Amino acid sequence: MNLTKKEGWQWPVGIIVAYLLFMGATLGFVFFTFGVEWDLVTDNYYQKTLTHQDQMQAESNALSLQEPLRWELREGRLTLFYPTELSGGGIAGEITMYRPSDASLDFSLPVQAGSDGVQQVSVADMKPGNWTMEINWNSQGIPYYTRASLYIQ
Helix, strand or coil: CCHHHHHHHHHHHHHHHHHHHHHHHHHHHHHHHHHHHCCCCCHHHHHHHHHHHHHHHHHHHHHCCCCCCCCEEEEEEEEEEECCHHHHHEEEEEEEEEECHHHHHCCCEEEECCCCCCEEEEEECCEEEEEEEEEEEEEEEEEEEEEEEEEEC
């Protein structure tokens, strides 16, 4: 058998090249994953799960109202219409606006319904795109919860 030196080195070089390619791909994947930003909806998932049943009850309370919470998005304003059956008991709570693609844009504001049960929220400063609105409010000691998706143009 007549082997030249070049033919004898093909297997070791192939193994080394394959190993180096594997290591390079692995390191590239590691550096890529450390560079990706992970925006979570909430920072305290454990704390949120402890109050999950309360939130489900508040959502059930909101769904059982004769007149549900309504909203209109027009001309740079979000108008919230709280149920008239609750306007006599005073409405308090919090509105949280989540931006799924960028958690740094999330913000909260208080529920400030007028005597007619209507609240105006300016959306002129909000970045266009998909937003999630969560409203936690209570009236006469009964909690209510509503969640909706909005698209700001």
